[in-house]
Amino acid sequence: MNVIEINHLTKVYGKSRGISDVSFQVKEGEIFGFIGPNGAGKSTTIRLLLSLIYPTSGNATIFGKDVVKYASEIKKEIGYLPSEVFYYDNMKVKDLLKYSASFYKKDCTKRIKELAEIMELDLTKKIDDLSLGNKKKVGIVQGLLHEPKLIILDEPTSGLDPLMQQRFFDLLEKENQKGATILFSSHILSEVQRLCDRVAIIKEGKIVQVEKIRTLKENNYKKFKLETISELDFNYFKVDGVNQLKIVGKTVSFIFKGNINTITEKIANIEIANLWVEEPDLEEIFMHFYQREE
Amino acid sequence: MNIVKREMKANAKALIFWCIGVLVMVGAGMGKYAGMNGNGDTINELMSEMPASLQAIMGTASFDLSTAIGFYGLLYVYLIVMATIHAVMLGSNMIAKEERDKTAEFLLVKPISRSTVISMKMVSALVQLLVFNLVTLVSSIIIVERYAGVDETTGTIYLLMIGMFLLQVLFLIMGTAIAVFSNNATKASAVATAILLLLFILSILINLSGNPDLLKYVTPFKYFEAESIINHHQLEPFYVSLTGILIIALTTISYIYYQKKDLNL
Numbered sequence: 001m002n003v004i005e006i007n008h009l010t011k012v013y014g015k016s017r018g019i020s021d022v023s024f025q026v027k028e029g030e031i032f033g034f035i036g037p038n039g040a041g042k043s044t045t046i047r048l049l050l051s052l053i054y055p056t057s058g059n060a061t062i063f064g065k066d067v068v069k070y071a072s073e074i075k076k077e078i079g080y081l082p083s084e085v086f087y088y089d090n091m092k093v094k095d096l097l098k099y100s101a102s103f104y105k106k107d108c109t110k111r112i113k114e115l116a117e118i119m120e121l122d123l124t125k126k127i128d129d130l131s132l133g134n135k136k137k138v139g140i141v142q143g144l145l146h147e148p149k150l151i152i153l154d155e156p157t158s159g160l161d162p163l164m165q166q167r168f169f170d171l172l173e174k175e176n177q178k179g180a181t182i183l184f185s186s187h188i189l190s191e192v193q194r195l196c197d198r199v200a201i202i203k204e205g206k207i208v209q210v211e212k213i214r215t216l217k218e219n220n221y222k223k224f225k226l227e228t229i230s231e232l233d234f235n236y237f238k239v240d241g242v243n244q245l246k247i248v249g250k251t252v253s254f255i256f257k258g259n260i261n262t263i264t265e266k267i268a269n270i271e272i273a274n275l276w277v278e279e280p281d282l283e284e285i286f287m288h289f290y291q292r293e294e
Numbered sequence: 295m296n297i298v299k300r301e302m303k304a305n306a307k308a309l310i311f312w313c314i315g316v317l318v319m320v321g322a323g324m325g326k327y328a329g330m331n332g333n334g335d336t337i338n339e340l341m342s343e344m345p346a347s348l349q350a351i352m353g354t355a356s357f358d359l360s361t362a363i364g365f366y367g368l369l370y371v372y373l374i375v376m377a378t379i380h381a382v383m384l385g386s387n388m389i390a391k392e393e394r395d396k397t398a399e400f401l402l403v404k405p406i407s408r409s410t411v412i413s414m415k416m417v418s419a420l421v422q423l424l425v426f427n428l429v430t431l432v433s434s435i436i437i438v439e440r441y442a443g444v445d446e447t448t449g450t451i452y453l454l455m456i457g458m459f460l461l462q463v464l465f466l467i468m469g470t471a472i473a474v475f476s477n478n479a480t481k482a483s484a485v486a487t488a489i490l491l492l493l494f495i496l497s498i499l500i501n502l503s504g505n506p507d508l509l510k511y512v513t514p515f516k517y518f519e520a521e522s523i524i525n526h527h528q529l530e531p532f533y534v535s536l537t538g539i540l541i542i543a544l545t546t547i548s549y550i551y552y553q554k555k556d557l558n559l
Contacts, residue, residue: 084396103405
């Protein structure tokens with residue numbers, strides 16, 4: 001069963017931003033990644049799902065119900081963490097969470113305590129006095145306290161330190177095991193790779209690709225940069241899987257996709273002065289997608 | 295009900311300050327009357343010697359300033375201005391703040407309809423207007439009666455306050471409508487207040503020209519004027535109906551448009 005179904009969803013804003021003809025489905029019990037560079041239309045899509053804004057054309061359903069028509073009914077079972085968390089400044093964390101809980105016909109007191117403990121959130125502080133990371137924690141607790149069946153996260157990790165990020169991921173995995181479906185939007189490929197089953201890639205308001213994360217993982221992209229001792233023949237690194245090869249003097253850089261051993265072997269056979277291997281950022285991987293389209 | 299409670303809490307401090315403000319206004323204003331009391335006729339003489347335009351601006355018109363209620367009528371214009379500024383700001387802020395402070399992403403993803411959100415906020419705002427109005431009413435009755443001596447003025451004050459409440463509600467919903475239709479949440483309050491001041495200035499201009507014609511329907515500040523209420527002991531039914539119609543119309547379009555609005559986040 002599909003928890004989220006998006007059909008040819010289009011939103012035209014006055015300016016050029018917006019999304020056009022976005023379609024994808026999220027199955028029940030899935031952790032679905034929604035990835036794309038900033039400004040690609042991730043938040044717009046999510047806000048359409050939450051009917052904070054309304055589509056120009058196309059439609060979307062959640063739990064099989066139209067998101068516009070049944071907005072308030074659907075939202076009983078949705079937990080949402082916005083990319084930037086803003087809350088009523090003059091409230092204490094505890095009061096805000098209670099206020100949030102008061103919209104659901106459930107007793108969430110116990111759950112609030114549990115979540116606050118896991119995320120190490122001080123409930124007695126004023127929201128105004130919290131750091132960005134702590135505000136994010138409030139958002140996390142706020143989004144999960146009513147044990148929603150669908151969790152929608154928009155850039156949830158920004159501002160969290162690595163330890164908290166880890167705990168948060170564990171928490172999500174636990175929720176997922178309990179049956180929650182998760183839509184996870186991010187511009188960081190590695191975190192989506194870690195957590196998600198499938199992923200939709202969006203760029204400039206259009207879905208470029210929907211694929212299984214396993215496929216993306218097989219396509220293990222690495223960014224190589226190395227400095228050689230002597231100048232190198234340009235064709236030396238022209239092997240399968242090497243993209244965007246650039247050689248400037250003694251500096252060589254390229255993106256590699258495929259069996260990492262073939263490339264380390266290549267590198268081992270030459271004298272190098274320095275070596276960097278990095279995760280390519282999304283832009284660079286998208287370049288690859290674009291090339292494939294053409 | 296949770297939203298009503300939240301709104302009351304968020305606005306409690308501001309409401310207290312507004313109430314103190316209006317208390318000071320009534321107290322200090324009528325204090326002036328006490329200062330001049332006893333030589334009442336001289337005030338009237340003084341006023342009548344002022345140029346007509348200045349009289350119009352001060353709103354002294356045809357009040358008998360030697361009586362407490364006449365003097366209170368002069369004060370009433372300023373009470374109305376205060377009450378309506380409070381109302382229009384409350385109305386625009388309660389909608390605009392959710393978009394301005396980005397809390398709409400919190401509130402409007404809860405399982406409630408947008409109509410419920412407006413309704414709850416409206417209930418809270420009406421309670422606040424009522425508090426403001428009652429504080430003005432009670433303080434006015436107490437203070438004016440002290441000078442008037444007899445309680446024949448009380449009925450008039452009730453009428454004046456009913457007129458004020460109608461205007462409060464009208465400007466509340468006007469502020470709400472402006473915020474609902476505005477695409478810039480940070481400016482909504484300023485725009486609403488500016489429109490209010492324009493309408494007020496218009497009412498003064500009408501007084502100045504002495505030729506009200508159609509414009510008097512445009513500015514609500516001409517609907518319930520102290521002069522006519524004090525002299526005729528009634529609110530003009532036509533304006534009561536007009537206010538009612540405006541309130542219903544603005545409320546309806548606000549609900550409809552807010553339901554369809556793309557939030558600016």
